[in-house]
Amino acid sequence: MSFEFKVMESPVGKLKLVARDNKLVAILWENDRPNRVKLGDMREVDDNPVLVETARQLDEYFAGKRTRFDLDIEFVGTEFQKKVWAALLTIPFGETRSYSDIANQIGNGRAVRAVGAANGRNPLSIIAPCHRVIGASGALTGFAGGLKTKALLLTTEANANDRHAA
Numbered sequence: 001m002s003f004e005f006k007v008m009e010s011p012v013g014k015l016k017l018v019a020r021d022n023k024l025v026a027i028l029w030e031n032d033r034p035n036r037v038k039l040g041d042m043r044e045v046d047d048n049p050v051l052v053e054t055a056r057q058l059d060e061y062f063a064g065k066r067t068r069f070d071l072d073i074e075f076v077g078t079e080f081q082k083k084v085w086a087a088l089l090t091i092p093f094g095e096t097r098s099y100s101d102i103a104n105q106i107g108n109g110r111a112v113r114a115v116g117a118a119n120g121r122n123p124l125s126i127i128a129p130c131h132r133v134i135g136a137s138g139a140l141t142g143f144a145g146g147l148k149t150k151a152l153l154l155t156t157e158a159n160a161n162d163r164h165a166a
Helices: 049-062 079-088 099-105 112-120 147-165
Strands: 003-008 015-020 023-029 042-044
Touching (some): 023 049, 079 112
Antiparallel strands (some): 015 023
8 A cells, every 4th residue: 555645734844644554654844854764655635544643643742732642653664763763652751861871772772873863764753752862961963853843842742741740
């Protein structure tokens, strides 16, 4: 089956939501690098249930009403990339980890640069929260959606945590 996509408006620009076989496989940024995420031919649809549900949950996330996603996803990448992306799913909402933390978590503490490269090719931005991975110094580092977007996502989560704690 080919890839289907839907474009949604968000506080961080237009997001291209991509599905295959009733699973979400990518969320692409408006100004994404060509071939950052390698997918096949796509056709635009409005009624794919996975894409409609993804858009609904992302709207709730941006409104500060959702702290975790409940979607059928499929990672499209190498086995190493899939390990890194699976590790991203374990980072708690509103928290951050370093690239070194992720490398250690997947059992390859020396693979910090490779973790960074895999993080940069994460096809499921926001859902697999690569924005929660920061430099060892605590600095915001590279992000496919741009550093302003990364900061906005982290601020969105901090504000949602503050609301839920109150």
